[in-house]
Amino acid sequence: MFKVKFGGKKGKKGQTLQLEESPDLLVVRTKNNRQIEDASLSRESREIIEETEEVASFPEAGVSVRRVTAEDDPVAKRDEARAALKQDENIRFAGRVFRDAESGNVVLYTENFFVKFLDNVPPETCQAILAKYQLTVKSQLPFAPNAYFVEAPEGTGTKVFDIAEQLLAEKEVEYCHPELVQERRFKGVHALQWHLVQTSINGQVVNQHVNIEGAWRHTRGKGITIAIIDDGLDISHPEFVGRIVHPYDATLNSSDPSPKLPDDNHGTACAGVACASGLPDGASGTAPEANLMPIRLRSGLGSMAEANAFVWAADHGADVISCSWGPSDGDWWNPMDPLHNRVTPLPDSTRLAMEYALTKGRNGKGCIILFAAGNGNESADNDGYVSFPPVITVGACNDTGKRCVYSDFGKALWVCFPSADYGWRAFQHPAPISEGLRTTDRTGASGYSPDNYVNSFGGTSAACPGMAGVVALMLAVNPQLTPAEVKDIIRRSCVRIDEAGGEYDAKGHSIYYGYGRIHAALAVENARKAAAATLAPSAVRVEGAVRFHTGGEVPLLSGFLVGGTFSPARRILGLRLQLRGAAAGSRIRYRVSGSSIGVRQNTREGEYVGETSVSRRLLGIALWLEGPAAAQYDLHYAVRLQGRKTLVQAKNGAWCGSATSEGRSIEAVQVWMTPKTP
Structure with missing residues (x-):
């Protein structure tokens, strides 16, 4: 059992991860980061791969987590497979796997660390302490003073946990934790534009929109930049032509954010909900004239690339940052899923990067950061990302003005935005009228559909960029707004829906809807008057x-x-x-x-x-x-x-x-x- 403490020496109970070794899982990483299916392996290695089941993957790094099956001694079977795979010249690493002791989720460790010394510690002292533990600086991080991304010698293995604990005990060290990586889950659940204006679907009127036309009388978002941090974006899509600024791939550290993997579909759909231009027979985002900063992030949850994505956005002029991803959700239809009670702390590296964007972005006014609440029909308060107080957490409501059956809830929820829904008889939750939101898809045969658009995008994944577009409209009419002021105006610019079931408190907040469904026209009007x-x-x-x-x-x-x-x-x-x-x-x-x-x-x-x-x-x-x-x-x-x-x-x-x-x-x-x- 290993413990990893976030939040520094005074980190709270909910900021500690306890990791236990899995008896039947092993992790395999190929050379040249090729996906395991495409790697040139020996016959023995290929047989092992075919006899095991993949339970998690990090395709950008050529990493596959696999389960061995054994009736009597899974540990012996696992170790036998590890030993054989290590002999393959095209396999870089084959090792043990840890799980979160509380949720059972797979957690991988690297031999890298995030270390932040106290602000007043001289650089030479920082270097001396790192040398004491034989750590090499990979990069000095720009989002916090005296912050470093460092690596231990190859082969350090699980000793990284002891090193992190010893480093944190040094009086000069404020924060330290190993780079832990989990699967990043995108918040899409998979007609038309019913979320923007009143429309009719199959002869039935749908009037549960965000009143976007009233907002568009004032602005369509011109001059504001929305950063979409996601799995890549088809920057050649006609809906985004002429508005792509400062593209970046945080995983590969390149300027090409285009999809690299067959399932890199999510980001293009999210971007369309935020700022598609609205071509004839196409799709319109809530801010169709805003600039788009695509940031591809395919690294695991908690990786240093994750922190770098926020820093890139802040340093390159993003006004709004939309994040439709986070920890794994429990199954929304299964009340007994243990993942519902899982607590996921926000890594110090990511938190400090977000704070950097919130305070240094927009020339010191601060970027506005939005997160999708999640699709587990569970408490968002357990998710350290969406419950980080400065962010705006967005839930999903449906085409009848009720909570989408999967949408996460809790005190952290701030606002809701329309999205796709499901009927679920066990919860007495009726089927929706529409199939979802129409938005952009990867061009050509790739993507969710063979068309350049998809009509069924949903989840809080769709709600978050839709709300991000509304925030862009607010900033377009009042660029001086701070993140706190934007949140406050949103609070006052919502329509209460589901009065009977929303359980709104005396302050107007509902754990199911936040302060209600956003009224875009009212938000823009209030932003204009906020000065x-x-x-x-x-x-x-x-x-x-x-x-x-x-x-x-x-x-x-x-x-x-x-x-x-x-x-x-x-x-x-x-x-x-x-x-x-x-x-x-x-x-x-x-x-x-x-x-x-x-x-x-x-x-x-x-x-x-x-x-x-x-x-x-x-x-x-x-x-x-x-x-x-x-x-x-x-x-x-x-x-x-x-x-x-x-x-x-x-x-x-x-x-x-x-x-x-x-x-x-x-x-x-x-x-x-x-x-x-x-």
């Missing part, structure tokens, strides 16, 4: 929610217009408001006029006031402050009436809405405050 709005938690401001006749409640924040960009238009039924950050004794009052309720007023902050029947409508509002805040601030509000393009404005309790003779319904509302002038 003038004060988002600091301590500022005096109005928060609350606006209830529409369809789609439920949408968050309201001071200065942001809520509504008016829905297509088709939605009527406002009522609202709930609260005053935040004001002196004790301050409160907000609000009165509304409805088509059936007459005039109603709140009795307490946060109380819903308005119509309850979706067939009714709101006609007018009046808002005012009481207590100390009333002497300090003017409270302004505006509404957009049915059929009108301009806003009607009022302040401090004056009536704002439709004339009695007209009876026009309210479709949008905005609230903001200004300090009183002496």
Whole structure:
């Protein structure tokens, strides 16, 4: 049993991996990194390969993990196979395999280490400590001070675990762990563009989209760069022509991110959901004019190439980084799968690289990083990648406005985006209307389909780049936004779906949907106004929610217009408001006029006031402050009436809405405050 500690000397319990040797698995690596099927092996080696079963592979490195079968003594059978394979001149390595003691997942180790010394340790001291353990520097890492990627002498074997433990005990060392590699799992589960606009499929109307057309009235993402870190990208696809910037293969350290393996299909599909240009009879991404930075990453989860991918993105101008991959998921249809409870820590090397991108990217404003939540129908909180607080974790919802049956859930989930789904009778989960999302595929015969497009892409793999495109639209209208501000605006730009089953808490968060399905038009509108709005938690401001006749409640924040960009238009039924950050004794009052309720007023902050029947409508509002805040601030509000393009404005309790003779319904509302002038 070996232990690997992430998080440095003070790493928490969930940041430690316990590895145990597998009695029936062996790992084989070919020379020249050829795939085991294509390698020129001796007859004896080929027979061993054919008699064993592959359980994991790292084809880019020519590595295959195989299981031997033996009725009585699998260890002896494994060691016999290892000894024979080592004699083959075309096999570089044949060794034992470790598993995660908790989940049983295969974990491979290399003879490489990630080491970070304390920031104030002189370089000569760092070199002396590395020499003490006979370690050679492969590269000094740019994303953290005094950080190195080093290697031990060939043949060190499992002594790497002891060396890592001893190094971490050195007072000058902050972080140290061996390079551990696991299979990287992409988050696709495998009509048309129903996720973008209302459409009809087989005669059935699908109206569970992200309201992209309202966002496109302002921008299509021009000037913003989305990095897709994935298994490669067909940069020759017509949908991406003229918009490819700084391509990179992090695994091969080359400038060619094109697919290299037969199953390198995932990245091209993801990129299309984010930023396909929308050719006739093609597919459109959510940000069809954004630049695309393809970064191929075929190395294992936790590899140094993984960290380098984030650094490349940050150093070469990426604004948004989309990651539709992560640890292995449990089977979503099997509640008893032990993988559901597996905890995967975020390696220090990857975490520091992500922090570098989050703080140094975009000229110091920070890249926005998004991760697919996962497809295991399990807690995303156990995944150290998606639960890393600064990232935006994206779940999947379906064409009926419900959670996709496989989508991971938890506190880490921030937002959801439409994707493909499955019917599953055992969970009483009905079949979807559509087969999935239409997006780009590898050109020619390669890919998911023989066409250049695929109609059935799905999983949180599809949801993540779709959301990344929405973030690109937000940055296009407000390039000054920081990652924290983007997350905050997203929180206020979602539509609550599945009100009955979403279990939204008092803060508006659902473990199944995050803050809801993104409303792209609202997100862009709020991003435009964010420069003038004060988002600091301590500022005096109005928060609350606006209830529409369809789609439920949408968050309201001071200065942001809520509504008016829905297509088709939605009527406002009522609202709930609260005053935040004001002196004790301050409160907000609000009165509304409805088509059936007459005039109603709140009795307490946060109380819903308005119509309850979706067939009714709101006609007018009046808002005012009481207590100390009333002497300090003017409270302004505006509404957009049915059929009108301009806003009607009022302040401090004056009536704002439709004339009695007209009876026009309210479709949008905005609230903001200004300090009183002496």
